């Protein structure tokens with residue numbers, strides 16, 4: 198009983214974090230139909246941003262998340278205006294090459310700038326690394342990251358539902374032509390979507406920093422997780438991202454308990470199974486995996 | 492209101508429109524008639540700014556709008572209700588209507604416009620919390636027209652509003668079209684159902700081979716032998 202409670206708590210905490218880490222990827226896919234293969238690198242940059250913010254100014258990422266978010270919003274705007282804008286109505290392969298190329302570039306730039314060292318930061322004061330809740334052990338870093346995940350997911354949902362630009366983003370994701378006929382400027386929507394998606398991803402990297410090591414190629418691990426979450430929960434669906442994150446967190450934690458050696462394989466096996474059986478995911482729209490703007 | 496001169500447009504290398512000349516005056520209802528695949532939708536899409544003309548000009552109240560981009564055309568009050576309705580399938584009826592008022596010119600009057608659309612189509616108020624994708628064909632068409640009206644158009648373009656609808660729904664939709672006309676809106680109507688279109692239209696244009704081959708008042712065209720043979724023979728009873 199105790200073990201199950203512990204597994205549930207750990208699984209949900211991990212799942213929330215996974216959902217946050219995948220949200221930006223799914224938002225950009227849902228609206229611009231672009232699979233961002235550099236997603237993991239933006240997470241990596243978010244982690245390094247948190248690391249340097251803490252190291253150079255002493256501001257910890259839990260307090261500095263808004264700064265990271267604002268900075269990465271600008272990074273997202275630049276990403277769209279400087280690169281993705283030129284690929285947006287092009288064949289999928291063009292977008293794959295553009296984002297994959299950027300991913301390699303960012304990884305190597307990080308390697309040159311910061312070396313391959315593993316870095317971490319300590320935030321929670323000694324004695325507060327974990328707390329006990331109903332007998333379950335809860336790492337405080339994970340808990341804070343989880344709370345951030347919940348807050349950001351809710352904020353994004355409210356933003357998309359209640360502001361004009363949020364609704365325009367939603368409209369473009371559902372029908373680009375109809376959206377244009379409503380007077381929506383798709384270029385502006387894509388720009389905002391990349392800004393928002395990368396801001397979320399930067400913040401996700403930042404709040405993950407205290408519980409994971411940062412190094413230049415860490416993105417390759419997270420991008421795989423993010424793909425599984427998105428494909429599991431549903432392409433283009435925010436509710437699906439939450440569901441996918443939670444399910445993956447629970448499955449991974451459960452498998453890690455009964456067969457620790459297989460934990461790493463979970464992602465690959467799930468991804469392959471899903472792509473074969475239900476490529477649009479649990480809550481995604483049927484056919485979403487084939488959608489392009491072209 | 493709208494003047495089209497020597498308009499050429501199409502998709503990639505295929506030129507569908509090959510020199511269209513057409514005028515729409517304020518307050519009139521203009522029908523555009525032609526065989527399947529002749530380019531009626533392409534013409535509306537080009538006016539709406541979804542397609543950039545390869546040659547020729549479109550002016551609205553003296554201002555060139557060809558190739559401006561759809562969002563700028565909407566801001567000038569020229570609004571298209573697309574073929575196939577194209578509601579946002581995972582938004583409620585109410586959200587679909589509200590997004591229709593996205594244009595800066597329409598936003599300040601959103602609440603009032605919504606009431607007007609609900610007055611025109613009371614069924615939409617009943618269904619306001621239902622998802623667009625779950626409505627019947629007729630209700631979807633009403634929602635699509637309502638969404639177009641939310642943008643406060645001065646010119647409303649309707650593409651095949653009766654296509655695939657049950658006769659009773661066609662009747663309801665055309666009652667609404669007449670009500671919209673009576674408010675003084677300028678309308679451009681494209682219809683398979685030529686008889687229906689010519690009945691509400693002040694004037695009509697027949698397109699063939701990428702050009703206008705015939706034009707006249709609705710009555711003139713209804714009585715024209717060629718038009719009767721080509722278009723009305725099949726649809727006279729409709």
Ligand SMILES: Nc1ncnc2c1ncn2[C@@H]1O[C@H](COP(=O)(O)OP(=O)(O)OP(=O)(O)O)[C@@H](O)[C@H]1O
Nearest residue numbers: 502505507525526527528529530531532533534574
């Ligand atoms: N997106 C597109 N890409 C390429 N060709 C297209 C596209 N849309 C339409 N066409 C072609 O352009 C021509 C004109 O099409 P359009 O839809 O404008 O005709 P229409 O008169 O509206 O026909 P319908 O009565 O079937 O609605 C057709 O030959 C069609 O095959």
Ligand SMILES: [Mg+2]
Nearest residue numbers: 531532533574
């Ligand atoms: Mg058509």
